[in-house]
Amino acid sequence: MPKLVSLLLWTLGILLSMPVHALPAVALHYGAAAPLSDLKVFDIVVVEPDHGHDPLLHQRSDSQLYAYVSVAEVQPSRSYYQDIPAAWKLARNGDWQSDVLDQTPADWPEFFASRVVAPLWARGYRGFFLDTLDSYRLAAQFDEAAQQAGLVRVIETLHQRFPGIRLILNRGFEVVPRVRDKIEMVAAESLFRGWNANKKRYEEVPAASREWLLGQLQTIRQQQGLPVLVIDYVPPQDRALARATATQIQALGFIPWVSDSQLHTIGVGNIELLPRRVLVLYDGDETVSLNYTNAHRYLHMPLNHMGYIVEYADTKQPLPQGIYRDRYAGVATWFSGFVPAAKGKELSRWLLARASEGMPLALVDDFGFLPDRSWAEQLGLQVGNLGIEGRLQTVRQHPMMGFEIAPPVPGREYEPVRLVGKSAAQATPLLELQDQRGQRVVAGAIMPWGGFMLDPFVLVALPGTEQRRWVIDPFAFLTQALRLPPMPVPDVTTENGRRLLMAHIDGDGFPSRAEMAGNPLASEVLLKEVLQKYRIPHTMSVIEAETAPDGLYPQQSAQMEDIARRMFRLPHVEIASHSYSHPFLWNQEVKHGVFLEETQKDYHLELPGYTFSLEREIVGSVNYIQQRLAPAGKKVQIMLWTGDTAPSGEALAIAHRAGLLNMNGGDTFINRSQSSLTAVRSHGIQKDGYIQVFAPITNENIYTNLWQGPFYGFERAIETFEMTGQPRRIKAVDIYYHTYSASKRAGLEALHKVYRWALAQQLHPVFTSEYIRKVQDFYGYAVARDGQGWRVRGGDALRTLRLPANWGAPALAQSQHVAGYREGTEGTYLHLTGSSAHIQTLEKTAPPPPLRPFLYEANARLKKWQGNPQATQTAFTLQGHVPLQFSLGHSSHCQVRAGQRLLAPIRTTTTPAGANVQMFELTATHAELQIVCPSH
Structure with missing residues (x-):
């Protein structure tokens, strides 16, 4: 494709992705670890290229990385610094420790193009932010006209050498008229607020300097017709000032970046950008693995469900710095006691610093240290020596208390808290207690700086069981303590309005004999009675040591491998590995990926002569399956974790490098007899930057008391499916079990019952790999406020947003890349057509919009949704795994066609919001469809 055409198509993509009449959104981030997954919500992202970013990896049709390059200054750290002749150096910029370069030498433009830009062009950069254009003025003597002519030659040379190059100039106002056809934007710094590099402080720009700069910028925009980018500087913790400054800049018609x-x-x-990260602090000494900490078990799921990504910080390590509201919505802690004294001092200081910066805090269960008087008073608290007499009694509780169980009566060991100072007047007590003298204390409160709730009023353990119950509503508490705003929530449970359905099988028990006529292998029974019967997407795995000729069952290997090959040939079965030796513990003492010799026998199936290796377990088992069991052209896609399902960061890294998705763990096990959300886990967990994806629902081993009986226990998974679907749709429906479920008639009947229930629901079947990619997309999804609407950008796997219930229906005519919506119990599920969208909701007072057809629900993925502005014709394509079912809203006055065939609805209903909905069915799993409506 010609480069000019590519440029035009890219520009068209940017324009189509923006709200009408909007200027491009521009961001500059020069950090070494620039968060590109968040920054992709901007159309243009300027980065420091020496930090190693890959512009091709992050290139999108709606967002692209630009490289920062300094034209008239150079720092000694640049690779080309030593090759610059001394005669080209005009002066020294002491504020930034750089040399100012003369623009007049004849060889300078070619040097700049070849040594500075060409290497970046080869890496894939096509846009460049040209800085320091006016630095020649730092020299004691210079010829201004000659310097400006040199800058023009530099820009002309770049266009000659690199057709299609896109340039943003930082200042250089005098040369703009001479190169206006070669640049796309002009930038300037410090219109309202700036940084004094000499005095190292933020300052308001003097009025005279502001007026001069404003005149220059208005001239550029009005006379040259170019967009203007204004870059101002404020302290990173002062988000309100940044927002106010950006509003001032935008009101002048400029693109702001503050x-x-x-x-x-x-x-x-x-x-x-709406910050979607919550940093959770925990004490790594409390448990053997992050997976088992209370912080993860109880805080992570509510935050995930509300759309937030959880990152962890272990107080055993130095606490992180640079935690600001640009990316973090808040900080939460969950300690079950005190951290070591030295760490307690560091922790208390760190929390106080975050509170002083305006970062909301949610402190749960215990402060983690004994607060001293100064610390407590600064947060409006008084702790210890309160003179409490007698037993405490509850005198008032907030509605968020008593969520699953009533608050307990506090014992004598409970340390109450009193609200004091100005914060007391602004606080909202969550549980007020009173002693026999009438003195009031609290167990928790929403405070000006966040909120806290202390043990034993967070969770209650049920005597004689391992069950817990929430005393406090975690959704309400976290929302109010962290000041979480309503937002479009990326939702991994749903696509096109229907809850997802998946099935995956751990290979355990492949060699087991079924207690049935002829004593067949359980794997043979599974193949014939389940996989060949239920033609929905399945993920099947094997344990190499069980099926391989050199494994534990060499005499049965040929038969088992034949069964596995027949399973993997089925088009509705994708292939996974369940490891080589089925490790029982993944995250113990590890050195370079090999477990210590003296503890091997406790960690995996007993294989003579085998020394445990993570590479062997993951990569080796995949190679075995690929070479001996998988049909040609069908790849092993997934690593299903075994045993404790708590892989280390190193294990996750090995799987990632091998190109494998991964899943298992979490153990969501809510049912009628354990009816608490404390038993529902998160989407997954990050370790060392890698994501472990949890199975949505636990397997039959848990429902059958570790396969001790009752063997029909897995039928109770139906309860789990129902309770994670209402009143909150927290999980997809995941039929998850082991091969040995087919070894007993009761287990097999339980499977049939679960499958029959699932197939009777209106669900959206997907492969496990499709679900895993949705969870991965959740972690990389970017959500931003865009005027009165929202801009979202992610990967292409996650296509559903859940809008708050009080937002109502979206304004489809004003939204982009939205095919439709469906009401849910918690809000509205929005169906996106791709990896990005602009969303506008209807104003409560606005007149009803014209009715236009929309997708209400479907059991398949949208491959295309394209309509004309008048909404008289819409073409769309559905691709699913089972015969198609779909419903359209406001289509009763239109014709719906599959190819040339006119479709008749099988049912017509009315939604709670009053929309007329028609349901259609096809026997095909793929269809190209049209909606043709009369013109108005």
Whole structure:
């Protein structure tokens, strides 16, 4: 494709992805670890290329990385610094420790193009932010006209050498008229607020300097017709000032970017990224693995369900710095006691610093240290020596208390808290207690700085069981303590309005004999009675040591491998590995991926002569399956974790490098007899930057008391499916079990019952790999406020947003890349057509919009949704795994066609919001469809 055509198509993509009449959203981030997954919500992202970013990896049709390049200054750290002749150096910039370069030498433009830009062009950069254009003025003597002519030659040379190059100039106002056809934007710094590099402080720009700069910028925009980018600087913790400054800039018609002086945080532009990360602090000494900490078990799921990504910080390690509101919505802690004294001092100081910066805090269960008087008073608290007499009694409780069980009566060991100072007047007590003298204390409160709730009023353990119950509503508490705003929530449970259905099988028990006529292998029974019967997507795995000729069952290997090959040939079965030796513990003492010799026998199936290796377990088992069992052209896609399902970061890294998805763990096990959300886990967990994806629902081993009986226990998974679907749809329906379920008639009948229930529901069948990619997309999804609407960008796997219930229906005519919506119990499920969208909701007072057809629900993926502006014709394509079912809203006055065939609805209903909905069915799993409506 010609480069000019590519440029035009890219520009068209940017324009189509933006709200009508909007200028492009521009961000600058020069940090070494620039959060590109968040920054992709901006159309243009300027980065420091020496940090190693890959522009091709992050290139999208709606967002692209630009490289920062300095034209008239150079720092000694640049690779080309030593090759610059001394005669080309005009002066020294002491504020930034750089040399100022003369623009007049004849060889300078070619040097700049070849040594500075060409290597970046080869890496894939096509856009460049040209900085320091006016630095020649730092020299004691210079010929201004000659310097400007040199800058023009540099820009002309770049266009000659690199057709299609896109350039943003930082200042250089005098040369703009001479190169206006060669640049796409002009930038300037410090219109309202700036950074004094000499005095190392943020300052308001003097009025005279502002007026001069404003005149220059208005001239550029009005006379040259170019967009103007204004970059201002404010302290990174002052988000309100950044927002107010951006609003001032935007009101003048310029593109704003307001960030810190180093451009190391995500600032505020003409859109504002909504921070979706919550940092959770925990004490790593409390458990053997992050998977088992209370912080993870109980805080992670509610935050995930509300759309937030959880990152962890272990107080055994130095606490992280640079935690600002640009990316973090808040900080939460869950300690079950005190951390070591030295760490307690560091922790208390760290929390106080975050509170002083305006970062909301949610402190749960215990502070983690004994608060001293100064610390407590600064947060409006008084702790210890309160003079409490007698037993405490509850005198008032907030509605969020008593969520699953009533607050307990506090014992004598409980340390109450009193609210004091100005914060007391602004606080909302959640549980007020009173002693026999009438003195009031609290167990928790929503405070100006966040909120806290202390043990034993967070969870209650049921005597004689391992069950817990929430005393406090975790959704309400976290929302109010962390000041979480309503937002479109990326939702991994649903696509096109229907809850997802998946099935995956761990290979355990492949050699087991079924207690049935002829004593067949359980794997043979599974193949014939389940996989060949239920033609929905399945993920099947094997344990190499069980099926391989050199494994534990060499005499049965040929038969088992034949069964596995027949399973893997089925088109509705994808292939996974369940490891080589089925490790029982993944995250113990590890050195370079090999477990210590003296503890091997406790960790996996007993294989003579085998020394445990993570590479062998993961990569080796995949190679075995690929070479001996998988049909040609069908790849092993997934690693299903075994045993405790708590892989280390190193294990996750090995799977990632091998190109494998991964899943298992979590053990969501809510049912009628354990009816608490404390038994529902998160989407997954991050370790060392890698994501372990949890199975949505636990397997039959848990329902059958570790396969001790009752063997029909897995039928209770239906209860789990129902309770994770209402009143909150928290999980997909996941039929998850082991091969040995087919070894007993009761187990097999339980499977049939679960499958029959699932197939009777209106669900959306997907492969496990499709679900895993949705969870991965959840972690990389970017959501931003865009005027009165929202801009979202992610991967292409996650296509559903859940809108708050009080937002009502979306304004389809004003939204982009939205095919439709369906009401749910918690809000509205929005169906996106791709990896990005702009969403506008209907104003409560606005007149009803014209009715236009929309997709209400479908059991298949949208491969295309394309309509004309008048909404008289819409073409769309559905691709599913089972015969198609779909419903259309506001289509009763239209014709619906599959190819040339006119379709008749099988049913017509009315939604709670009053929309007329028609349901259609096809025997095909793929169809190209049209909606043709009369013109108005």
